[in-house]
Amino acid sequence: MPAPQDPLYAGLGQAVRIGTELLAALIVGGGLGWAIDTYLFGTIPWGLVIGLVFGLAAGMRSAYRSVQRWQSPPTDVDKQG
Amino acid sequence: MEESPLHQFELHPWVPMSIGGVDISINKAVVFMWVVIAVASVCMVMAGSSRKLVPGKLQSLAEMMVEFIRNMILETMGKDGMRFFPLVATLFVFILFSNYIGLIPGTYTVTSQIIVTAAFSFLVYGISLAVGFLLHGVKFLGILIPPGTPGWLVPLMIPIEIISQIARPISLAVRLFANMTAGHVMLAVLFGLTVGGGVLIGWLPFVFTVAIYGLEFGIAFIQAYIFTILTCVYLGDAFHLHGHEEHAH
Numbered sequence: 174m175p176a177p178q179d180p181l182y183a184g185l186g187q188a189v190r191i192g193t194e195l196l197a198a199l200i201v202g203g204g205l206g207w208a209i210d211t212y213l214f215g216t217i218p219w220g221l222v223i224g225l226v227f228g229l230a231a232g233m234r235s236a237y238r239s240v241q242r243w244q245s246p247p248t249d250v251d252k253q254g
Numbered sequence: 255m256e257e258s259p260l261h262q263f264e265l266h267p268w269v270p271m272s273i274g275g276v277d278i279s280i281n282k283a284v285v286f287m288w289v290v291i292a293v294a295s296v297c298m299v300m301a302g303s304s305r306k307l308v309p310g311k312l313q314s315l316a317e318m319m320v321e322f323i324r325n326m327i328l329e330t331m332g333k334d335g336m337r338f339f340p341l342v343a344t345l346f347v348f349i350l351f352s353n354y355i356g357l358i359p360g361t362y363t364v365t366s367q368i369i370v371t372a373a374f375s376f377l378v379y380g381i382s383l384a385v386g387f388l389l390h391g392v393k394f395l396g397i398l399i400p401p402g403t404p405g406w407l408v409p410l411m412i413p414i415e416i417i418s419q420i421a422r423p424i425s426l427a428v429r430l431f432a433n434m435t436a437g438h439v440m441l442a443v444l445f446g447l448t449v450g451g452g453v454l455i456g457w458l459p460f461v462f463t464v465a466i467y468g469l470e471f472g473i474a475f476i477q478a479y480i481f482t483i484l485t486c487v488y489l490g491d492a493f494h495l496h497g498h499e500e501h502a503h
Contacts, residue, residue, distance in 0.1 A: 186480050190484070232418070
């Protein structure tokens with residue numbers, strides 16, 4: 174079994190992660206917007222549109238965050254220990 | 255003449271049971287969950303029983319696995335994170351064994367049921383929320399405002415962060431489920447083509463079946479690894495609450 178620091182697995186892990194993170198955030202954002210439209214205010218399609226935009230932003234944000242974590246060297250985690 | 259490539263995921267109750275209207279029938283997935291638990295337990299107990307200074311094959315494999323999980327936790331959560339070791343290790347071993355057992359022809363891949371992966375991911379996310387609120391109280395809501403956010407951005411960041419928090423358990427569950435399901439569908443389709451193609455052309459999809467099967471061996475490990483490392487990341491976020499960001503800059 175390779176070490177978790179193995180660049181192959183770290184790279185593959187990142188690649189697989191980011192795609193689903195983007196998609197999941199988009200679906201959650203759109204879903205929340207749609208739910209607000211349908212059950213709360215009856216403002217279709219505005220909630221859906223705004224929800225999708227927020228979802229996209231959230232997806233970008235989590236993708237950015239995981240890449241950021243990837244780049245930071247593991248040593249600053251050790252300092253906390 | 256051919257059966258659907260999705261046929262392999264169908265579940266039929268073997269021993270129908272229900273308690274108070276809730277269906278708890280025993281089916282293939284339940285039985286294979288037991289198989290996974292049994293195989294994993296037997297392997298780990300056998301590996302741990304000898305405790306030689308110079309480890310045998312099984313023992314050194316188990317030691318590598320423990321070391322691997324330990325490194326994952328230390329990297330994402332630091333030393334304090336080791337208290338989550340039992341949870342993280344259990345998840346990793348269960349997912350790894352069910353992914354690999356599912357690759358043996360004729361068995362069932364437990365992780366190809368979204369309810370299984372969703373149960374794990376919501377459990378993990380629930381624990382991380384509980385840990386966060388227990389450790390930090392109401393301050394834990396500060397996770398919705400990343401450090402360094404300018405004041406005027408706060409009303410915009412909060413909905414974005416709420417969405418990305420809700421997306422966490424969903425992406426965790428869907429990723430594992432979709433990868434395992436897609437791999438098995440692909441294998442079923444290619445093998446169906448092999449059987450349907452006959453000798454003349456059937457060798458071509460057969461070559462691909464073998465290649466994809468090899469790829470699935472890697473995927474089985476990578477998916478178990480990703481599920482576990484994200485478990486660590488989410489628990490670590492709740493545990494440290496911006497600790498990473500502050501230390502990283």
